[in-house]
Amino acid sequence: MNPILKAAVAALAVTVSAATVATAETRVTYKSAKTGSSYYQMGVELAEAMKAGTDGDISVTIEESQGSVQNVMEVRARGGDYVFTTPPALVGLAQQGKAMFEGKGDPAFDEIRALFPIPSLTMHFVMSKDSGTTDLAGMEGKTILLGKGSFGATEGEKYLELFGLTDKVTVADAELSNAVAALKNGQIDGFVTAGSWPAPNVIEAAASMPVTVLSLSDDQIAETKRTKLTIPAGTYAGQEADITTTSLPVVAFTTTKMDDDTAYELTRTFWESKAKLGDTSPWWNGVDAEMLGNIEGKIHPGAVRYYEEAGIALTDAQK
Missing domain, CATH: 3.40.190.10 (Periplasmic binding protein-like II)
Incomplete structure (x- = not known):
């Protein structure tokens, strides 16, 4: 092969390899609570756990929030990288267009799916x-x-x-x-x-x-x-x-816009990191699989895959 052509092919291979590495990282936005609150701190701890538990494959950016209602409302304009926390009851109200969501209904609310519980x-x-x-x-x-x-x-x-x-x-x-x-x-x-x-x-x-x-x-x-x-x-x-x-109860949610593999990795990494999280902040010790019973709506298919692999029972309504 021509030395110049050979060098060009090698350079292209390096470029493709670098691009593959660059795109391997999955970026997620996590929106929970006001800065300085315990729930904001939980978000920081989760971000660190996700980075460590996936060897950097998942990068979580924490966004300050003014509260659970705002978190739900933003589903309308967010993409597949959006994770947020809210009480499950609030998701039900949004999907039914009741209470604080009266007159603000949106088809996007029907696409909300649970991942895992966080401290209540x-x-x-x-x-x-x-x-x-x-x-x-x-x-x-x-x-x-x-x-x-x-x-x-x-x-x-x-x-x-x-x-x-x-x-x-x-x-x-x-x-x-x-x-x-x-x-x-x-x-x-x-x-x-x-x-x-x-x-x-x-x-x-x-x-x-x-x-x-x-x-x-x-x-x-x-x-x-x-x-x-x-x-x-x-x-x-x-x-x-x-x-x-x-x-x-408070739960981490996303929507059907998130791909199954990302939802699976987020859920798997959370549960596999929970013991270490509890060593750092005892509030994580209050979370267990029984709290999945507090989720009345549907769980993301990627998360369902993890729970089935882990032998954690879910209701038919959650799948």
Whole structure:
């Protein structure tokens, strides 16, 4: 072969090889929550896990979000690289055009598919030991901080009304970020917060003073129409027994625009990395395969393939 032609062929081979390597990386956008929140941090941890677990084949970019409704709405304009988190119930509302999605229905919502569960939004009713409060009824006559604008604040207000406490407690006019300091200073008797467990502000409160995190009875949980969740004994300082409370499941979703192989790899890597994720951040330890039961809609075919290979049972409605 002509030396010049030979060199050109070799150069072309290198170029093709480089292009193949360049296109081997799959880029994914992960949209979850506001910067600084625990769910944003989870996204960062997931991105690192995906990179390590796929040897760099999947690259995840984290996008800040203003909330779950926005995450769902953006499905209309996103492509096959979009992964987002939201409670499964919100997906159902979007597909039915109800509540906050009334008049905003879109065929794209019907193409939403689940991948895997992430830590649930878990209700914590944190009371100082000095308050003597051991159950919800004992909150009567106490000063409680609910915060403003968050799921925990809205849910806390709902529970006060549900259990006849609205006019029997004093709701402190302060931000949730001041809860631990206010509890330590005796300005409040307790606070309500929602987030993954163990919750950083509850850890801080329990480490700095004796507190009681209240349990709800099965009847109370049934009245809330939320999902029952158990926080194991020893999760927080001084916690000698399990805490039974409510939660709002949260799931990582994508759409049918994502190819099956990518959905498979994302799901496989998540579950295979979960133990290591839990070593870094204990909130991942609260996630298990049973939480797939909280997914009422369909799971992406690529993820279904992984679950079938792993021997994890799914319902016919999920496939």
